[in-house]
């Protein structure tokens with residue numbers, strides 16, 4: 001049996017299986033059962049071996065093992081934080097497509113993942129069988145892509161697209177590769193982290209046929225780049241498949257300049273270009289991982305000078321509701337210094353964003369009941385303009 005399938009079959013999925021590896025009190029046990037009912041657990045034996053079982057705050061443990069804090073849902077957290085299902089923005093949830101930018105489309109072929117990340121932003125669908133695309137649904141999605149000649153790039157995301165069989169991956173990629181208007185394909189996957197054995201010679205030979213094809217991994221901590229992971233990533237680069245990485249900024253995992261520096265050096269050593277560092281999305285039950293934008297921007301500033309420019313990822317916010325990704329820099333942000341940030345979408349629209357976990361500026365007290373754009377009233381806009389004017393005069 002292939003090693004990656006073995007890992008899949010022997011993955012730890014229940015709290016009683018988890019007990020064989022980690023000491024848990026009776027109270028913890030019952031609460032974890034509850035957590036796993038809201039978002040399931042799956043940890044491969046490979047990843048379990050990377051965890052330091054004796055350290056209660058081991059970052060890899062926090063990334064993989066359910067935590068009762070996930071039952072603590074904060075105000076403003078959403079089922080669909082980045083608006084994948086927001087049809088008003090042109091998305092096609094029934095076809096498993098998100099068509100947010102004219103030239104790119106996201107396709108979710110499967111909800112299955114190699115493991116379930118405790119900070120998952122797509123927990124509304126990850127691991128839920130009803131989101132598995134049937135052949136018919138896939139045909140409809142492919143027809144949509146074929147009909148929309150403005151699309152240049154197809155991005156496979158999930159779930160994890162590499163959970164599909166080699167045969168299925170081959171046939172879907174072939175169909176897309178034949179569309180003349182498609183310039184490139186991108187595959188977002190966390191298999192190199194949960195189960196790097198998935199990057200078999202056979203899979204690499206399939207991916208190689210459909211270049212230009214980019215693979216985007218999702219390493220969050222330098223210790224996830226084990227020798228096994230690097231060995232398997234090298235198979236891809238040796239075969240001409242370029243690798244990018246997107247990490248998420250996570251409290252207790254990688255929210256220090258030192259860890260970010262080590263992570264990005266480790267990626268460069270593994271021939272993976274650090275691409276994005278995401279601000280954590282506002283999904284339900286993950287506030288214990290949240291780091292403020294203010295802190296994130298400070299860290300990114302301090303990273304400059306300690307690692308080469310090409311090793312610094314873009315620090316990105318996916319604006320809640322599906323309004324697009326923006327880089328966290330002062331061209332896109334305007335803050336009142338008290339947790340309220342006004343962000344400018346890629347399409348020039350202004351939207352409010354609450355930084356941090358519990359902060360709620362008075363002006364946004366009714367955010368849940370009022371459309372954010374109504375809340376973002378002229379008076380707030382004026383206030384920011386005045387501050388900017390004032391600051392300019394001061395300087």
Ligand code: SF4
Nearest residue numbers: 113116117120159190
């Ligand atoms: S691989 Fe992606 S979709 Fe799956 S659990 Fe992790 S973050 Fe969620």
